[in-house]
Amino acid sequence: MIALIHGPAELLRAEALAELAASCGEDPELVDLNTTRLDGRTVSPSELENACDTMPFLAEQRLVVVEGLLARLAAPTRTKARPGETPEEESGEEPAPETSRGHARSILAHLDHVPPTTLLVLVEESTAGGPALRKLQELSREGRARIITCEKPKRNDLPNWIRARAQHRKVKLDAGAAMDLAEFVGDELRQIDQEIIKLGDYAGGRTVTREDVRKLTPATRAASVFELVDALGSGNGPVAGRLMTHALDVDGEPPLRLLGMIARHYRQLIQLKALQAQGVRTPDIARTLGIFEWKMTGLVNQANRHSFARLEQAMERILAADESIKTGRLTDREAMDVLLAELMSS
Numbered sequence: 001m002i003a004l005i006h007g008p009a010e011l012l013r014a015e016a017l018a019e020l021a022a023s024c025g026e027d028p029e030l031v032d033l034n035t036t037r038l039d040g041r042t043v044s045p046s047e048l049e050n051a052c053d054t055m056p057f058l059a060e061q062r063l064v065v066v067e068g069l070l071a072r073l074a075a076p077t078r079t080k081a082r083p084g085e086t087p088e089e090e091s092g093e094e095p096a097p098e099t100s101r102g103h104a105r106s107i108l109a110h111l112d113h114v115p116p117t118t119l120l121v122l123v124e125e126s127t128a129g130g131p132a133l134r135k136l137q138e139l140s141r142e143g144r145a146r147i148i149t150c151e152k153p154k155r156n157d158l159p160n161w162i163r164a165r166a167q168h169r170k171v172k173l174d175a176g177a178a179m180d181l182a183e184f185v186g187d188e189l190r191q192i193d194q195e196i197i198k199l200g201d202y203a204g205g206r207t208v209t210r211e212d213v214r215k216l217t218p219a220t221r222a223a224s225v226f227e228l229v230d231a232l233g234s235g236n237g238p239v240a241g242r243l244m245t246h247a248l249d250v251d252g253e254p255p256l257r258l259l260g261m262i263a264r265h266y267r268q269l270i271q272l273k274a275l276q277a278q279g280v281r282t283p284d285i286a287r288t289l290g291i292f293e294w295k296m297t298g299l300v301n302q303a304n305r306h307s308f309a310r311l312e313q314a315m316e317r318i319l320a321a322d323e324s325i326k327t328g329r330l331t332d333r334e335a336m337d338v339l340l341a342e343l344m345s346s
Contacts (some may be wrong), residue, residue, distance in 0.1 A: 169193070179294070
């Protein structure tokens with residue numbers, strides 16, 4: 001039997017491999033004893049065949065794991081430069097792994113002859129392609145191979161993936177907690193999984209809230225910054241002032257980084273208004289700006305509060321604050337306080 005595990009989601013690849021390994025026997029020590037790992041970038045056809053053809057020891061099946069083989073088979077082979085030509089090595093590009101056509105044919109041919117006593121697992125960091133994938137798809141249709149694709153969830157599907165993952169871990173998350181993890185951790189699935197475990201231990205059986213996430217998850221220090229830029233865009237001066245003080249004095253945010261986040265937000269508002277004026281639909285605007293669709297309502301409301309001229313004026317004031325800090329004309333705190341006052345008065 002052959003299995004291909006491929007795709008960019010490292011956590012899902014690792015879990016799929018662990019599940020396949022567990023299917024090879026109930027005794028982990030015997031499974032480990034009957035496991036061979038090969039580097040697909042350098043393995044020869046004979047090494048692969050020998051590993052697959054070896055009979056399992058005190059078990060019904062052995063496991064052979066090969067990483068990076070399909071990427072190697074899909075890469076173009078290197079050839080010697082003819083007289084007057086520049087070798088690939090001198091082109092400034094990374095040379096492709098050296099794989100002869102003969103080796104590739106031998107390896108592909110061996111896929112037809114993997115014995116039933118061996119589970120050959122091919123692991124690829126990216127989504128595989130090329131002749132080897134086509135061969136495996138053919139074997140899959142015949143019931144002799146299994147293909148497991150490990151893609152990260154799409155941006156708008158990430159909160160649902162997080163809720164499902166929490167349920168798998170027997171952790172209760174409220175909607176706000178799931179959205180905060182999606183927003184501030186992003187699609188780093190292993191980190192999300194670790195944060196869910198940590199939050200579940202902290203909550204001790206109760207539902208994990210947004211406040212728990214912001215207290216325990218390091219990446220969510222940015223949460224107060226996002227709240228700050230939302231308060232600025234909404235014209236809520238008191239909240240913006242409190243959050244700016246917290247970001248500078250408690251979180252220790254560098255003022256120039258904070259300015260960058262504020263500028264990014266106002267640029268998004270300008271882009272949103274421009275796309276609206278072109279008649280672009282809200283879901284398409286979200287995809288263009290790389291924003292969760294569920295955040296669009298608030299962003300649209302903020303954009304509608306401002307004219308193009310007002311947003312451009314805000315950008316000019318942000319740039320002036322940046323210059324004041326860099327030239328030393330104002331202290332960091334003075335520049336930020338002046339900026340806050342100007343943005344709220346415009």
